[in-house]
Every structure is written in C-alpha cells, then in structure tokens.
C-alpha cells in the first residue's frame with residue numbers, strides 16, 4: 001500500500017515537464033515568437049507604413065521564430081541561418097515539417113550568419129543575445145555590415161540585449177515553468193574584457209534535470225557600444241525600445257516603447273532596432 005508520503009512523492013514526479021527534449025525546454029523557457037513577430041510588425045509599420053513579408057532569423061537554432069512568421073500570414077517568407085547542422089535538423093523535424101504546406105515558405109541555411117546575404121529581406125532578427133559571440137568591435141561590425149547588405153531598402157534589423165548591474169554579477173537566476181525550473185547562470189565576468197560564461201540548466205520538478213544544457217562564451221556588449229558598431233556598419237538610425245512597468249506588480253508589462261532616457265535598474269532586457 002502506498003503511504004501518503006510516497007503518494008505525494010509520486011504525484012510530484014508526475015508534475016515534471018511534459019518533455020525532456022532540451023531544445024523544446026529551451027523554447028518554452030526563453031522564447032516568445034508570437035510576441036516577437038507582433039513587435040516586428042508594429043515597428044516596421046511605424047517606420048514604413050506597410051507590412052513586412054520576409055524575415056531572416058539569424059542564429060535561428062530551432063527556427064521557432066521562422067515557423068511562427070510563416071504561420072502568421074499566408075504570404076510571409078522566412079529564412080533561418082545557423083551554423084549547427086544537428087540543431088537545424090531538429091528544427092526541420094519538430095518545427096518546420098509540422099507546418100504542412102506552409103513549410104515551403106521556410107528555408108533553413110546551415111552557414112555562418114556573416115556569409116548569408118541573399119535573398120534580401122524586410123526584417124532581420126538576432127535574438128537571445130546570439131551576437132554576443134562576436135567579442136571584438138571589428139567582428140561585430142563585420143556581422144552588422146552583412147546584416148545591412150542583406151536588408152531591403154526599407155528593411156529593419158532587430159536584436160535584443162540585456163544589462164544592468166546584475167548582469168555583471170556571478171548569479172543563478174531561477175524561473176519556474178510548468179514542470180521544470182529554468183536556471184540562468186552567469187560566471188566570471190571579466191571587467192577588463194566584459195567576457196563571461198553563461199549556462200542554462202533545467203531542473204525538473206519531482207527530481208532530475210539537465211545541467212549545462214546550453215553554455216555560451218560571450219562578451220557582454222553595452223547599448224552605446226552596439227550603437228557605435230551599427231553606425232560603423234552604415235546604419236543611420238538606431239532606436240532602443242524599453243519595456244514599460246505594470247503599476248500593480250511593478251514588473252515589466254511586455255510593452256516595448258521607443259525611448260532615449262530611462263532609469264537604470266538591476267537587470268534589464270531590451271530591444272535595439274537599426275535601419
């Protein structure tokens with residue numbers, strides 16, 4: 001017979017994540033492709049007074065955003081670029097094939113983002129700080145030059161960035177999701193180079209997990225540094241979209257608006273748009 005304690009334990013185990021696939025866990029923990037796609041639409045329309053059609057998702061990983069983009073409108077087209085063949089294969093099986101006939105409007109390219117310039121597109125996205133892989137201004141500027149030459153005349157480039165004084169600290173930030181906790185670990189930020197190591201761990205509710213599911217060796221760039229590299233690459237306008245605050249919870253409200261001055265805070269995550 002089960003004791004209450006054992007039953008409790010089993011119930012706890014049953015509340016683990018619905019999947020233990022590390023790509024799916026990553027998507028659930030850190031990605032909001034529908035919110036991103038709506039943001040691209042809103043910003044592109046505010047600049048060009050028309051709707052964007054073509055998206056290039058640089059550093060696409062599992063191409064979740066590309067899949068969302070073609071699902072969003074019948075004439076949308078997406079190109080995803082990533083160096084990692086096995087991740088792209090996972091993307092084809094899990095995110096692109098399930099699109100059915102819409103899958104024909106997604107192209108996945110296994111290559112360095114600095115090499116893919118065709119076809120030109122309306123929006124290029126580099127999300128989840130992936131460009132932090134480029135540690136020197138020359139390398140970052142070279143990447144931005146590729147981006148610029150891959151944009152249509154009215155095209156925009158959207159990237160995200162994080163900062164604040166907590167971004168400089170060794171820490172493990174934990175976020176609860178259904179069945180698992182997503183842990184973001186920062187380690188050993190060297191103030192001389194602003195380089196550090198960042199890990200993603202997944203801890204399953206009820207036991208187990210995946211330590212170091214993903215590890216990144218990055219340079220933490222600041223907004224003015226990114227702006228300088230974008231301008232060096234030929235972008236004329238660089239806007240920052242900052243998240244508003246919900247007055248009830250004092251937390252971010254998910255609405256990003258163009259700003260030029262904000263109050264600093266311990267940790268922030270914001271979008272930069274260049275065109």
Ligand SMILES: C[S@@+](CC[C@H](N)C(=O)[O-])C[C@H]1O[C@@H](n2cnc3c(N)ncnc32)[C@H](O)[C@@H]1O
Pocket residue numbers: 030031058059060061062081082083084087111112113114127128129130133
């Ligand atoms: C942090 S993940 C980002 C995944 C996804 N874009 C997102 O928003 O969560 C970084 C991805 O960039 C890819 N990557 C790293 N350097 C690259 C390069 N030079 N060219 C293309 N892909 C690269 C890696 O293979 C990895 O899939």
